[in-house]
Amino acid sequence: MKQEMNLWEAIEGRRSIRSYDPTQELPEDVIEKILKMATLSPSAGNLQAWFFYVIKNKKIKRGLVQAAYGQEFLAEAPVNIVVCADPDRSGSKYGSRGRELYCLQDTAIAIQNIMLSATALRLGTCCVGAFDEEEARNVLNLPQGLRPVAIIALGHSRESPGPRPRRDLKEVVKVIK
Numbered sequence: 001m002k003q004e005m006n007l008w009e010a011i012e013g014r015r016s017i018r019s020y021d022p023t024q025e026l027p028e029d030v031i032e033k034i035l036k037m038a039t040l041s042p043s044a045g046n047l048q049a050w051f052f053y054v055i056k057n058k059k060i061k062r063g064l065v066q067a068a069y070g071q072e073f074l075a076e077a078p079v080n081i082v083v084c085a086d087p088d089r090s091g092s093k094y095g096s097r098g099r100e101l102y103c104l105q106d107t108a109i110a111i112q113n114i115m116l117s118a119t120a121l122r123l124g125t126c127c128v129g130a131f132d133e134e135e136a137r138n139v140l141n142l143p144q145g146l147r148p149v150a151i152i153a154l155g156h157s158r159e160s161p162g163p164r165p166r167r168d169l170k171e172v173v174k175v176i177k
């Protein structure tokens with residue numbers, strides 16, 4: 001068993017992975033640990049306006065590839081986690097700001113926790129946001145109240161890409177004293 005990474009290593013070492021070993025399945029306890037980490041994320045009013053579909057089924061993964069405009073690596077990964085927002089849950093307390101913003105912020109943070117925990121366990125992930133929402137909804141038979149926000153590919157990586165460029169801090173930070 002490889003050693004887990006600390007937080008700094010995970011943040012610096014995470015990459016979007018687009019090639020997976022389809023033969024290496026993930027043990028249940030690993031998936032559960034990653035999901036547990038997702039639910040430790042902060043959320044507006046602690047409403048936890050998220051829901052997670054864990055997809056191992058080949059046919060449904062193929063449907064997600066279709067919905068995601070042919071992003072084949074989703075089917076290659078042994079697991080896809082579809083992170084959904086629950087707008088009504090946030091809306092019940094916060095109205096339109098809850099429906100349109102907070103539930104998406106909740107899921108965004110949970111997505112990052114999933115990716116960092118997976119990285120810490122030496123697993124690869126890729127957050128896929130380019131998909132037809134209606135099609136994904138149909139493939140998963142989602143209840144009307146849930147909005148699919150991201151499909152996360154999860155599995156053993158078959159590639160080791162280097163770091164992708166980032167904008168300089170000077171370009172994206174303004175300090176106001």
Ligand SMILES: Cc1cc2nc3c(=O)[nH]c(=O)nc-3n(C[C@H](O)[C@H](O)[C@H](O)COP(=O)(O)O)c2cc1C
Pocket residue numbers: 014015016017018071126127128129130131164
């Ligand atoms: C909201 C969001 C949507 C994304 N959608 C896709 C996608 O549909 N397909 C894909 O291959 N990568 C997708 N990515 C991954 C980005 O391309 C990637 O994070 C970026 O190029 C930086 O590379 P890195 O993650 O390896 O640092 C998405 C990332 C985010 C945060």
